[in-house]
Amino acid sequence: MTTSGSPAPPIAVTGVGLVTPAGIGADDTWKGVCAGRSPAARNPSLAGLPVDISCTVPGFSAREHVGRRSSLAHDRFSQLCITAAREAVADAGLDPGTWDGARVGVVVGCGLGGVATWETQHRRMLEKGPEAVSALLIPMLVPNMAAGHLAMDLLAKGPNLVTATACASGATAIGTALHLLRDGSCDVVVTGGAEAGVSPLMVTGFAQMGALSRRLDEPSAASRPFDADRDGFVIGEGSGMLVLEREADARARRATVRARIAGYGASADAYHMTAPDPEGAGVLRALRTALSAAGVTPGDVDHVNAHGTSTPLNDAAEAKVLRDLLGAGPPVTSTKGVTGHTLGAAGAIEAALTVLTVENGAIPPTANLERQDPEVELDIVAGSPRERKVEVAVSNSFGFGGQNAVLVITAA
Numbered sequence: 001m002t003t004s005g006s007p008a009p010p011i012a013v014t015g016v017g018l019v020t021p022a023g024i025g026a027d028d029t030w031k032g033v034c035a036g037r038s039p040a041a042r043n044p045s046l047a048g049l050p051v052d053i054s055c056t057v058p059g060f061s062a063r064e065h066v067g068r069r070s071s072l073a074h075d076r077f078s079q080l081c082i083t084a085a086r087e088a089v090a091d092a093g094l095d096p097g098t099w100d101g102a103r104v105g106v107v108v109g110c111g112l113g114g115v116a117t118w119e120t121q122h123r124r125m126l127e128k129g130p131e132a133v134s135a136l137l138i139p140m141l142v143p144n145m146a147a148g149h150l151a152m153d154l155l156a157k158g159p160n161l162v163t164a165t166a167c168a169s170g171a172t173a174i175g176t177a178l179h180l181l182r183d184g185s186c187d188v189v190v191t192g193g194a195e196a197g198v199s200p201l202m203v204t205g206f207a208q209m210g211a212l213s214r215r216l217d218e219p220s221a222a223s224r225p226f227d228a229d230r231d232g233f234v235i236g237e238g239s240g241m242l243v244l245e246r247e248a249d250a251r252a253r254r255a256t257v258r259a260r261i262a263g264y265g266a267s268a269d270a271y272h273m274t275a276p277d278p279e280g281a282g283v284l285r286a287l288r289t290a291l292s293a294a295g296v297t298p299g300d301v302d303h304v305n306a307h308g309t310s311t312p313l314n315d316a317a318e319a320k321v322l323r324d325l326l327g328a329g330p331p332v333t334s335t336k337g338v339t340g341h342t343l344g345a346a347g348a349i350e351a352a353l354t355v356l357t358v359e360n361g362a363i364p365p366t367a368n369l370e371r372q373d374p375e376v377e378l379d380i381v382a383g384s385p386r387e388r389k390v391e392v393a394v395s396n397s398f399g400f401g402g403q404n405a406v407l408v409i410t411a412a
Contacts, residue, residue, distance in 0.1 A: 003301045006295075007294055008295075010261060010262040010410060011123075011178050011245070011261045012245050012250040012257040012412070013244060013260065013263075014085075014093070014255045014256065014257060014349065015089055015092030015093075016087075016091055016243075017084035017086065017089075017091065017239075017242075017352075018241075019057055019065075019238055020236075020238035020239070020240070020349055021055035021058070021237070021338070024058070024065070024083070026091070026352070030360075034383065035338075036364065036367045036383070037220070037367060038220045038222070038223055038337060038338050038367050039220070039338070040053050040054065045199075046198075046200060046203055048202055049215070049314040050204070051203060052216065053213070054203070054236065055220055055223075055234055055236035055339055055342075056198055057080065057238055060076065062079045065083045066082050069333050072136070073140070073149075075113070075141060075196065077110060077113065077146060077194045077195055078145055078146050078150075078375065080195075080237065080345075081108060081241065082237035084192065085150050085190050085239075085241040089163060092243035092245075092255060093255055093256075096156070096245065099155075100187070101157040103188065104155075104157065104187070105162070105177065105185065105191075106151050106160050106190050107162075107173045107174075107180070107190075108162050108163070108191065108194060108241075109144070109162070109169030109170035109171070109174075109345070109347060110146050110169055110194055111166050111195060111399070112192060113143035113146075114141030114145070116198075117137065118141045119200065119201050121141075134397075146194050147183070147238055148160065149203070152267070156190060157363075166343075167343050167346055167397065168266075168345060168398055168404060169399070170192055170240060170345050170348025170349065170397065171348065171351060171407055172405045173191050173193055174192065174348060174351055175264035175265075176191075177242075178261055178264050180263075181244060181246055183245075188243065188245050189244045189245075190242075190243055191244060192239065192240045192349075192351075193239065193345040193348030193349065194239035194345050194348075195237055195238065195341050195344040195345040197237065197344075203235055206235060210232070211232055211233060211274075212232045212235065213231050213232040213397075214232065223367065223368060223370055224310055225310045225334035225337050226306075226334065226369060226378070227368060227369050227370060227372065228373045228402065229371065230310045230315065230373075231310075233336065234310070235341060236340030238342045238349055239345050239348070240348035240349035240351065241348065242348070242352060243350065257412040258359050258412060259354075259410065260410045260412060261293025261351075261407060261409060262408045262409065263290040263291060263292060263296070263378035264289075264406070265285070265286040265289030265293060266286055266289070266403075266404060266405050267282040268402045269281070270402055271402050273401065276402070277314055278315075283318065283396070283398065283404050284324070286405065287321065287394070288409045296392050300388045300398075301320065301393070302330055302388065303331055303354075303358075303390045303392075304326070304330050304333075304393070304395070304396070305332075305333060305354045306334045306396045308334025309341055310334075316373070318398070319373075319376040319377065322378055323377050328379055330379070330394075331363050331382070331388060332366075332380050333364055334380075335349075337365075337366045347405060347407075350395050350397065351395045351407050354409045357390055358409055358410070359390075359412075362388070363386045363388055365383055366382050392410050393408070393410070394408055395409060398406060
């Protein structure tokens with residue numbers, strides 16, 4: 001690995017938790033993503049809408065996975081977050097009952113908040129009057145409650161934040177956690193992203209924008225990043241959570257370091273509300289910043305987990321930047337081919353999957369890539385996982401408003 005300058009010490013990933021359309025738990029999600037088959041399907045709750053396909057978490061039960069009273073107090077985005085975070089904390093070998101909660105921070109990315117609760121309660125008010133609206137409407141729907149509920153569940157009393165940078169939110173959260181650990185504000189940070197935006201109003205909004213795939217007769221083939229026939233994304237839901245610590249602290253308690261967050265870069269396109277800058281100048285700045293922060297060069301990159309939404313403009317712009325900066329060498333994948341686009345959770349889910357890629361030496365395939373867009377001049381992994389030693393990986397996340405966040409993840 002080539003270094004440049006004096007980068008800050010990397011931060012250790014000691015725990016991983018995942019709840020996604022590919023499975024509940026990190027192991028099941030990893031297996032599902034590596035299988036390269038999308039679970040996207042027609043969703044009865046979206047029946048009658050112009051687009052009625054989605055990727056939802058299979059078999060998730062708030063009562064079973066969170067607790068008996070969860071459905072009364074938590075919107076689904078908080079339920080997914082709590083479930084993933086509990087797994088990550090247990091994976092890290094930490095016990096909230098014994099840790100110093102004042103030194104434990106929580107940073108969660110979320111783009112929408114409790115939209116299902118909002119829609120349900122608004123409908124109830126219109127149909128039955130204001131007296132029928134739940135007194136818990138506000139604490140169930142506001143985005144900060146993902147971190148708030150998590151703090152209560154884990155007895156985490158340190159800095160408590162939610163980042164909202166659209167579909168980059170989860171990656172922004174991890175970058176923020178990185179800084180909290182480096183400046184000494186915390187000793188442990190539970191961080192990631194959560195989103196549950198599969199609701200009639202949200203799906204309609206994305207459909208009206210032309211962002212969603214219209215491949216309604218073949219839902220499982222609708223999400224097809226970098227494919228010549230891509231026509232939009234499939235909306236998904238989920239949560240990805242990591243436990244981060246300073247590596248010296250993790251080693252001192254003999255924790256397993258699964259990988260390292262070595263660099264983070266962020267930028268704004270300042271170009272358009274929803275469309276990416278076709279020249280990718282903002283993305284390029286974020287990439288360069290993240291690589292420099294990690295002390296590596298473009299030639300050191302072994303793998304890229306792309307934002308790869310399956311939309312015509314986004315995939316083309318991202319591919320151009322990757323080709324210009326990294327060349328055609330590093331194998332690239334987009335796991336959204338399986339999970340769909342989980343919006344504010346996507347950056348965190350994909351960072352967690354990149355940790356597993358580094359750890360396992362296998363790059364998951366990009367689902368549904370049948371005919372690669374000839375303008376995408378990259379080595380896109382497709383068909384089956386590719387075995388490869390990955391020392392340095394990049395995870396890209398971009399969002400509406402021109403928000404860009406890039407993480408560099410390195411082997412332990």
